[in-house]
Amino acid sequence: MTELPPDPFQLPVVGGGELEALLASSGPPVLLDFFATWCGPCAWIVPTLRALSQEYGDRLTVVKVDVDTDAEVARHFRIGSVPTVVLWAQGEEVGRSVGVEPKVVRGLVQSTIGPHSTREG
Numbered sequence: 001m002t003e004l005p006p007d008p009f010q011l012p013v014v015g016g017g018e019l020e021a022l023l024a025s026s027g028p029p030v031l032l033d034f035f036a037t038w039c040g041p042c043a044w045i046v047p048t049l050r051a052l053s054q055e056y057g058d059r060l061t062v063v064k065v066d067v068d069t070d071a072e073v074a075r076h077f078r079i080g081s082v083p084t085v086v087l088w089a090q091g092e093e094v095g096r097s098v099g100v101e102p103k104v105v106r107g108l109v110q111s112t113i114g115p116h117s118t119r120e121g
Contacts, residue, residue, distance in 0.1 A: 011049060014063045015070035022061065029089035029112055031105075033064045034079045041100050042083040048102040049085070052109055055116035060109060087112060 011033070014022060022030055033049055035042035053062040067074040067082055077086060080098075087095040087108045095108035 011046065011053065011062055011064050013066055015065055015073055019063070019065065019070075019073060022063065023088055023091075028059050028061055029087060029094070029109075031060060031062045031109065032077070032086040032088060033062070034067050034074060034077065034082055034084040034086065035064055036067050036082050038068075039082045044100045045083050045085065045102065045105065048105055052106065052116075056109065056113060059113055059116075 019032075031049065031052065033042075033045065049062050052060060065073055067079055077084075077093075083098075083100060085097045085101075085105050085108075086093055089112050094112055097104040097108065
């Protein structure tokens with residue numbers, strides 16, 4: 001298997017024990033992007049995820065989960081197709097988007113966390 005290049009959008013790829021620890025923590029909500037390297041549409045949602053990560057800062061953790069590398073995690077979350085974005089907060093799934101749905105993903109985050117900080121200008 002060839003090594004994948006780094007994610008150009010700088011979103012961390014997690015799985016296994018690292019993901020378990022992240023979801024078990026009492027930290028901020030976690031937005032999980034279930035993707036596959038062969039999936040073209042999976043790249044289309046990344047700009048929205050990156051923007052949310054930047055807008056919400058430490059109020060939201062955004063990570064990617066490779067369904068081919070971590071098939072067991074994908075089964076646990078009942079991922080049937082990619083991209084699938086799952087929002088996890090307070091120990092449970094609070095929302096899910098299947099396909100490329102930037103407005104739905106943004107709405108999930110806003111309804112759980114609230115609007116991102118407004119810039120003073």
